[in-house]
Amino acid sequence: MDINQYLDMFIEESKEHLQFMNEHLLSLEKNPEDKDLINEIFRIAHTLKGMSGTMGFVKISNLTHEMENLLDAIRSNEIEICSEIVDLLFSCFDMLDMYINNIINTGQEGEQDSSKLIQQLNSMLNKGKNSFSSENLIINNSNNGVKKYKFDEHVAKAIIEAKSKGLNVYSLLIKLSENCILKSARAFIVFNTLEAYSDIIHSYPSAEDIEDEKFNYEFVLTLITKKTKDEVKKDMLNISEIVDVKIEDVVIENTDSLEKIELDNTNTDANIDDINEAQDTNDIHPVSNLNKEEAANEKKKASNVIGKTVRVDIDRLDNLMNLVSELIIIKTRLEDGGYIERNNLNEAIEYLERITTSLHDAVMKVRMVPIERVFNRFPRMVRDLAKELGKEVELEMSGEETEVDRTIIDEIGDPLVHLIRNSLDHGIESPEVRVSRGKLPVGKIKLKAYPDGNNVVIELEDDGSGIDIEKVKRKAVEKGILTQAEASELSDNEAIELLFRPGFSTADSVSDVSGRGVGLDVVKSKIESINGIVEVETSHYKGSKFSIRLPLTLAIIQALLINIKEETYAIPLSSIKEIATIHNSEIRKIQNQEVVLFRNNTLPIIRLNRILGVMDSDENEENTLVVVKKGEKEAGLIVDKLIGQQEIVIKSLGKYLQGIPYLAGATILGNGQISLILDVNSLF
Amino acid sequence: MDNFNTNTKYVVFKMNNEHYGIDIANVKSIERIQSFTRVPNSPIYVKGVINLRGEVVPIIDLRLRFQLPYKELDSNSRIIIVFVNDIEIGLLVDSSSEVIEISPQDIDNPPTIKDSSTEGFIKGIGKKDEKLIILIDLEKVIGLKEIEQAS
Numbered sequence: 001m002d003i004n005q006y007l008d009m010f011i012e013e014s015k016e017h018l019q020f021m022n023e024h025l026l027s028l029e030k031n032p033e034d035k036d037l038i039n040e041i042f043r044i045a046h047t048l049k050g051m052s053g054t055m056g057f058v059k060i061s062n063l064t065h066e067m068e069n070l071l072d073a074i075r076s077n078e079i080e081i082c083s084e085i086v087d088l089l090f091s092c093f094d095m096l097d098m099y100i101n102n103i104i105n106t107g108q109e110g111e112q113d114s115s116k117l118i119q120q121l122n123s124m125l126n127k128g129k130n131s132f133s134s135e136n137l138i139i140n141n142s143n144n145g146v147k148k149y150k151f152d153e154h155v156a157k158a159i160i161e162a163k164s165k166g167l168n169v170y171s172l173l174i175k176l177s178e179n180c181i182l183k184s185a186r187a188f189i190v191f192n193t194l195e196a197y198s199d200i201i202h203s204y205p206s207a208e209d210i211e212d213e214k215f216n217y218e219f220v221l222t223l224i225t226k227k228t229k230d231e232v233k234k235d236m237l238n239i240s241e242i243v244d245v246k247i248e249d250v251v252i253e254n255t256d257s258l259e260k261i262e263l264d265n266t267n268t269d270a271n272i273d274d275i276n277e278a279q280d281t282n283d284i285h286p287v288s289n290l291n292k293e294e295a296a297n298e299k300k301k302a303s304n305v306i307g308k309t310v311r312v313d314i315d316r317l318d319n320l321m322n323l324v325s326e327l328i329i330i331k332t333r334l335e336d337g338g339y340i341e342r343n344n345l346n347e348a349i350e351y352l353e354r355i356t357t358s359l360h361d362a363v364m365k366v367r368m369v370p371i372e373r374v375f376n377r378f379p380r381m382v383r384d385l386a387k388e389l390g391k392e393v394e395l396e397m398s399g400e401e402t403e404v405d406r407t408i409i410d411e412i413g414d415p416l417v418h419l420i421r422n423s424l425d426h427g428i429e430s431p432e433v434r435v436s437r438g439k440l441p442v443g444k445i446k447l448k449a450y451p452d453g454n455n456v457v458i459e460l461e462d463d464g465s466g467i468d469i470e471k472v473k474r475k476a477v478e479k480g481i482l483t484q485a486e487a488s489e490l491s492d493n494e495a496i497e498l499l500f501r502p503g504f505s506t507a508d509s510v511s512d513v514s515g516r517g518v519g520l521d522v523v524k525s526k527i528e529s530i531n532g533i534v535e536v537e538t539s540h541y542k543g544s545k546f547s548i549r550l551p552l553t554l555a556i557i558q559a560l561l562i563n564i565k566e567e568t569y570a571i572p573l574s575s576i577k578e579i580a581t582i583h584n585s586e587i588r589k590i591q592n593q594e595v596v597l598f599r600n601n602t603l604p605i606i607r608l609n610r611i612l613g614v615m616d617s618d619e620n621e622e623n624t625l626v627v628v629k630k631g632e633k634e635a636g637l638i639v640d641k642l643i644g645q646q647e648i649v650i651k652s653l654g655k656y657l658q659g660i661p662y663l664a665g666a667t668i669l670g671n672g673q674i675s676l677i678l679d680v681n682s683l684f
Numbered sequence: 685m686d687n688f689n690t691n692t693k694y695v696v697f698k699m700n701n702e703h704y705g706i707d708i709a710n711v712k713s714i715e716r717i718q719s720f721t722r723v724p725n726s727p728i729y730v731k732g733v734i735n736l737r738g739e740v741v742p743i744i745d746l747r748l749r750f751q752l753p754y755k756e757l758d759s760n761s762r763i764i765i766v767f768v769n770d771i772e773i774g775l776l777v778d779s780s781s782e783v784i785e786i787s788p789q790d791i792d793n794p795p796t797i798k799d800s801s802t803e804g805f806i807k808g809i810g811k812k813d814e815k816l817i818i819l820i821d822l823e824k825v826i827g828l829k830e831i832e833q834a835s
Contacts, residue, residue: 567722612724651740653733656771656826660726666733666740674721674735
């Protein structure tokens, strides 16, 4: 069977499931007691296991299987949930996410090994079980913890039998002195002593390992005896070089849990041997390890790249279908041209116009995805970063349902990550500083998206320290970007603009998170590349707000068509401020730059024909000036003739002509001619 | 036809009374001349872009690329649409004549004399029925690197 045809579906669905898993994990961290969440995560893991199993992705199905085991134990109250477990689940989530990403890029799961995670899951599972069966046994001591030991079926039966005969079943944690030289000999004495009056039914590490000295100064024995705890303990402490003995009753609640134990054993026996290793590495951060592997993996070139997909609501497709059928109707009507009287033709054209407009809307809607797809990774990111930086941060998100074109979704993620990292690192202060400034210790980051006309606005607001404008100016002077005099004349807005320069950073030290000065200029250029704008509002000590304004879609825009000599060019309407006529005598030259005084501002003039390699036209007295804006900046473009406003479909110029300056693409006009679209942002 | 499997088919076109050949595997279609839209600031030999059934396709003027003398477009002029390295591009040629098959043993190495303007663009010289056919190396003709330098 060729499974490739299902791959897209698999990826889409897995991504969705992972998204939910992430959300649920985050809420679980806040409400660890919520059993519904556990159930939900369990269900997701289960679904993923099934899906990946069908697709032959063994690693995913193995990992999810182990997650299931742990989650199942939690939901049946065998294990108490703790932050360690949540962290571990997060690590598993990261691993799954990475597998899915590998599949997207290469069609394969990739080489990453999840056995460590599986080990951790298992040890967590057993640890939890242990604490259940012998509650007071030290279970969570990272130095010596009885990380795990397991009863197999026979042992469990023996315990139950012994209990039914009224015998005592104890667990002993025996700790040898660290000076002990012959550990195995000492252990042998322990075994001998105990075997005189009891039945040792289980030991961890195994008896063989103890004989071979494969243990760290302590081991756990389970034994059946008639003696009391105190007697056993006394006997043990009589042996020299034994520093501590902990002894507890072994309790098995009911046969259900016995079955449980049997069940789990089949999956986990193999891992017992790896315990020592797992113990040592228990505190590693799997994520950082994985990143390296991920980087290494990225080098392997994608062989089976999967195209971008969009999941579409069936209603939207139906709507599209309806419009297309109407289009066919109008086409047949036009084909019967002979019958159509003059005014009927006009009617038909109007009808056609209406249909194409609706069709445009419908197609746009099909391409739209909720911005949630980008946002949903941020809570996790903020949580991790805040932990790392020792800050307390609350992320408040709203407007996740705002819809944006798929192509924009793909582009907007990285800039937002940069901005959020910035806010966390430079914006939000440490809790102590916050308190000293009279703020709540928990910082707040608000991420908000909302539609605004033909734009989507994304705002990122924090109540941190804001931007210290004086410091920005000082840095600029230090770096030789500005002179002292220039700096003092700089307006606040202009100073903030400096932050977007490549290599500019106000951070005194470079941290892992940010401060290298690569962030904001990348953000800006990325956003401008998708025709968006970034604006900053800030007030020192109070916080800052970054607003990103994006077009709803990239594919179809409103544009002004103009002529330069015979050639037609399109200027995106979104960057046009106004159109004016200026007299030749108004144009002045300042330092080789032509300017005009326009509405009391000096406006630089760009003669489009010169930039575009067209001969100067005969001197006109009057010039048509198209005033364009880029952020705060404005410029006037001199054109020969205005044609009019039109809706245009943006087409790429292709790989071959990419990088040609001043052009953003091309569009095909009604007469079949190609007109080039000017990239206003690159003009000045 | 004795070497059926190893023979390669070439689309042959004429420029300046010389025959040139392109591997047919790279050729998508041959189009008549239509109106070009000039692309400002592009390399000199980029004639412009055309609307090829809704796609924007850049056109290279091969005469300019090979530094041959200028010639007016006429009714024989053709655009050969080729695919190279996933890039769709049109080549403007004087005329296109036929598709021929050349067996590998009839292909000679390109001349090594350095004065030719087509130096470097030639993959080999094919011989067929007394005609010499210059087989061109499309990747070099399109030369993405040069584009980057030019812009």
